[in-house]
Amino acid sequence: MGHDDSAVRPRHATSAARTVVLWDDLRDSLLELEREFGTPLVVVDAGGGTGGDAVPLAELGHDVTVVDPSPDSLAALERRANEAGVRVRAVQGETSDLTELVQPAQAHLVLVHNVVEHVEDPDSALRDVVRVLRPGGMVSLVASNALAAVVHRALAGHPEDARRLLSSPDGRWGATDPMPRRFTREQLHGLVAESGLTVLATHGIRVVADLLPGRSFDGEPQTVRELVALEQQAGRQPELSAIATHLHILARRPGTTEAAE
Structure with missing residues (x-):
């Protein structure tokens, strides 16, 4: 499946500046998973709320399920999906319910964005995530730094x-x-390792954007483009990502495509 780059990027300039690294990472991960598993991919968004990540992935043709405890958020997700003309499965539940709500070892990609900060037991939550991930599948983990x-x-x-x-x-x-x-970077890496996943990459999200006043993104288009480019580059510099508001970790469950068949 070919990707329209705009389909995996936030459409608003402010959002783009703050999340460009995340979406670049997701785009690259999707391409890699598609090469190995084909399409459509099975994507689970744990704690996906109103579908800010899920709907763009569904627009690419993937089979997306959002598991979230809030019925209001899931209702908003369904409205957003309907407006986009895509189908996203909305399931009410906690991360601890994943193995009951999602078939084990079937997901190619699981999003765990801004979840481990809030659950009672992050280690247990990530182990539950791994149980629904097929061998060779990936986890996209975002957490507060x-x-x-x-x-x-x-x-x-x-x-x-x-x-x-x-x-x-x-x-x-x-x-x-x-x-x-x-979490610190080291704590997140330890959390990922304890769950049985292998870290592929760690990048910073919102390195510069959250240090600037909001009006910085209301200026000339060229200035906004430069801010987006700066964020894109800064998030991939280990020294600068140390002060990013969030850390994004891509990790993989060991195994092969054949093992999931």
Whole structure:
């Protein structure tokens, strides 16, 4: 299946600047999986909410299922899919329900975007994800970066919070922090390894974009294009991705195409 590059990129300039690396990674992963498994691919979006990731993937012709605990989010997903003229299977449930809601060892790609920060047991959640992934399949994992939060709290005028974040094993600044947990790159790699997956790549999402005022994306089109290009390059620099708001990890379940047949 050939890809229209615009079909796997967010359409709004602000969104593009903030998520360009994620969609570049997903595009490359889809192409690799298509070469190995053919099309359409079976994609599961765990915690996919209103379908911001799921609908563009369905537009490419893939078989997409979203599992999410919120009925309101799933209703919004169905409206978005209908407007796009695609079908996305919407299933209410938690990540811990995946093996009951999705056939084991069938997914070619599982998205786990901004989920492990919120679940009670991230290790267990990722192991459940692996159970629905076929041998040779991939996981796209996005999680909040603890080191970025240090920078953001300091710039916001809260150095005491920034100091607490530096010593917190959960990546939190205290009881008033709305985020249940954040991760360092090393913690995420450990989480992935414990689940039996092999890390393929780690990139930063929103390295520069979240440090700029929102009006930066309302300027001249050429300036916005440069911001998108800057984000695209910065997210792939290990030194700069250390301060990205989110980290994106692509990982693979060991095995071969034949083993999944």
